[in-house]
Amino acid sequence: MSVHFRLIAALTVIFAFFNLFAQLQVEVKDGAVADYKMAVSPLAVLGGADAGLSSEITGSIEKVLDITGYFKVLDKDSFLEKPEVAFNKVDFKSWLNVGANGLIKGSIKGKDDVELELVFYEVAGGKERLHKKYSTKAGMAKKAAYRFVAEVIKILTGEEMNFMFSKIAFIEKTGDKYNLVVTNFDGSNKKVLVSTTATVLLPEWSADGSKIYYTSHEKNNPNLYSIDLKTTRIKTVSAYDGLNVSPSAYPDNKTIALCLSKDGNSELYSLDTTTNELRRLTTNAETDTAPSVSPDGKEIVFVSNRSGNPQIYRMSLADLSKVERLTEQGNYNQDPEYSPDGKKVAFSGRDEKYQFDLFIIDLATRSIERITQNQGKNESPTFSPDSKVIGFSSNRSGKGKLFLSNVSGTKQIAVYSGEGEVMMPSWSPAETN
């Protein structure tokens, strides 16, 4: 990794630099918290710019860095240098004094058509590592800033992240009312797509992100519907007697795996939504449900009660007899979700304290890592499209809120809490607008 070589060359210069090097190694190796201290100076507000937008962008940059778990974002109250100081006049000593390893500084100009300028410096060497100018509409300025942060993260960790461009769908239940809600990854820009006192359950994105599937009891039977995000048109996808639930999209953007109970008990099927052709995947007297299709479309993970209690299984779609049990510990493992990179499966399981917590299986090593512990009920894990972050619902602070965590579980923050109970989040595919 070229970052390393350059850092090694500079190793002898100063102690702070050594410190940075040590942290970078940890980050790249196993994703543990590295505690790289990043100062994000509030954007300078220039000619005609909206101060509110400026601070919103600053906050968004901080939030993205924070969620990755790789950075400690410094408190701006401690900063010694004013935001208005010109890019070529930065006093790096003052940033060293506040303990910063890195500094992001910027400015915004104009009201409707804005010019956003952002720079990332390594404080110790006083070196400019990235410098960009973006000209765009005000409404797109935040997205431009996300592009910049994604590049900074890539420079420091070598990892490609795109979670900041994606959305999350979830259910918010207030009293008897169910809302199907979509927000940006950080809980901002809330849109209610469906609102009803009949249920709205288990939302899931189509492979291209243009539709959301969900189940509702609107017709007194849990039927599966889809809503088109652009036109908001609702279509019935599957309405067999009994359950039509738990959709998961195949990469072909027309087939879904789902659970139907039309044959007397919960079984898994795949459904071609263009021809309505069904293929039965399981045959079992016990419950099989909650399929999640692998990103290559060749296998599914799912929940089955065939051992007497719910456990996570993996099945080849080319050979349905190839079924393998993935969880051995605990007697209530549910909600499996394939990571979009195909390497991991997240699930929720009931622990020895009878509380539901999140776990991640590494499919290569079969090791299972615990993500949450002693923090209330944590359910419905969903991976960001870059597989770097998981979203889930947690009631650790009372009612259910939407939480995000890095995949090692070391950084967990609430990003949305509204009037009601947040349930069943589902992360969109990459960039949906």
Next chain:
Amino acid sequence: MKQIFNFCAVAVFVFTMVCSCAGNPPKDEREAAESAFKDVEAAKDCAREDYLAAEELLNQAREEINNKNYDKAKELFNMVKEKSDAIAKYYREHPDECMKKKNDETGENGGNGEDGDIKESDVTSSEAVDPAADPKNPDMDFQVVHFEYNQYAVLEEDLPKIDIMAQWMMNFPERVVRIEGHADERGSNDYNLSLGEKRAAEVKNKLIQAGIDSARIKIVSYGEERPVDPASNEEAWFKNRRAEFKHEN
């Protein structure tokens, strides 16, 4: 609880009677008579004279069985059946009058203790049938049945509720019901939808076993979405793990 006791008492009685006889007792006639008579228990207040007469005939028939007079017994059983059917018909055709009579006669327990050796009449007569739980009542309250955590077998003490439901469906053959299956809040929503479905399907199977046409029983699962008690404790969870009967027509 009373219903269970009643049910057990009858069962034990019938069992004892059946075992005590030898030769060729009129088994079919007897079964038909006992069952028809049992079915009109609820009508005993509104058709009291006929009911008592049928009861007397039944006792005589049983006596004849004991005396091994099977032909005589057969004849008597047939009469019991006929009488019971007539009572049932009257009850069906005059439900309001029957209800009214029953209410007018509160506190009166029959008390005709001339048959000292037959305990059955005491048990049934001391039991005032609650019209809300009376399978002869078209507006009978549907009972809720409960389940253990992550199980779909109906709790044993709730099985008689399904028997009553089956009787009600027999009595009103044009009615269609919906069984709603529910789970407590623990576990994932999708798994709980499957669990609720299993519970509803189990109750449906019990009704089918009792002779109800499956086309008259719809099922739907709400998973954990419709708790009767939103609290997070054992008591609430118990209440929420349930199957409910609803009118579909």
